[in-house]
Amino acid sequence: MHRLILWDIDRTLIDGGRVGRDVFVAAYAALVGEQPPRLPEFGGRTDHWIFTTALEWHGREVSPELVKEFFVHLAEHTLASRPQLVARGAALSGAAQALAALAGHQGVVQSVVTGNIREAAHLKLSAFGLLDPIDLEVGGYGCDDGIRSVLVRLAHERAQAKYAATLPARQVVVIGDTPHDIEAARANGALAIGVATGSCSAEELADAGADAVLPSLADTAAVLRAALA
Numbered sequence: 001m002h003r004l005i006l007w008d009i010d011r012t013l014i015d016g017g018r019v020g021r022d023v024f025v026a027a028y029a030a031l032v033g034e035q036p037p038r039l040p041e042f043g044g045r046t047d048h049w050i051f052t053t054a055l056e057w058h059g060r061e062v063s064p065e066l067v068k069e070f071f072v073h074l075a076e077h078t079l080a081s082r083p084q085l086v087a088r089g090a091a092l093s094g095a096a097q098a099l100a101a102l103a104g105h106q107g108v109v110q111s112v113v114t115g116n117i118r119e120a121a122h123l124k125l126s127a128f129g130l131l132d133p134i135d136l137e138v139g140g141y142g143c144d145d146g147i148r149s150v151l152v153r154l155a156h157e158r159a160q161a162k163y164a165a166t167l168p169a170r171q172v173v174v175i176g177d178t179p180h181d182i183e184a185a186r187a188n189g190a191l192a193i194g195v196a197t198g199s200c201s202a203e204e205l206a207d208a209g210a211d212a213v214l215p216s217l218a219d220t221a222a223v224l225r226a227a228l229a
Contacts, residue, residue: 001160001165003173003228004138004156004167004172005108005110005111005227006110006139006155006174006175006190007112007113007114007176008044008114008178008181009112009121009125011092012181012198012217013099014130016088017084019085020116021039021042022081023074023077023120024051027070027073027077028051028073030073030077031066031069031073032058032060036058037057040054043177043199043200044178044180045115045148046115046142046148047117048142048144049115049146050115051067051070071117075117075120078119085123091128091129092216093216093217094223095217097220099130100133102133103132105224111138111139112139113139113155113174114142114151117141117143121141140152140154140158148180148181149183152174152187152188156169156190169190172188173185173227174190174192175193175227177194177195178198178199178205179207182194182208191211191229193210193212193213193214193226195213195214212229
């Protein structure tokens, strides 16, 4: 392994049709007994952070046990949501081609750093035929921690352990659509690539410190140049 590519999922590789938001609300209500009074912006955030923030806004006490129980409910609702995801969601333009092209380079390992729990990551990638090039075993997930930069560090450590390799931070590449993705990469010394396919503009991603910004993944050659630079 000489390059680790860590993909965000929502609005970077796929458009989930807001199914994830609906699933989150349903899982929250199943645990708490009522819907959250309001929700923070999901983009670039982790399920852990969104749940604890919503719970605090609801005036409920946060505990590790409650967070763990929420993830159980979230996994159950996520797995049941596949029909809605397939009907309302889609892979973004160029996502499959970019993943396949990077997989063709020897020594490149691709995984994810996502705010989703692992079950949701698997569901979303498999639903749109994007799973095969991704090693989910070494990813960083929204059930691991509330802070996205911690997920980048965990994924880096997991990949080095699995592949018995020492990988310098600048050979880790984080690709995402929000400033949170960019900031998490920079906090770990990783290369940060912004993709302006979400709610943030190319200028916002550049201002956050992205090393490169792409309008989308549609130009496979441009993705390869940025990711393998």
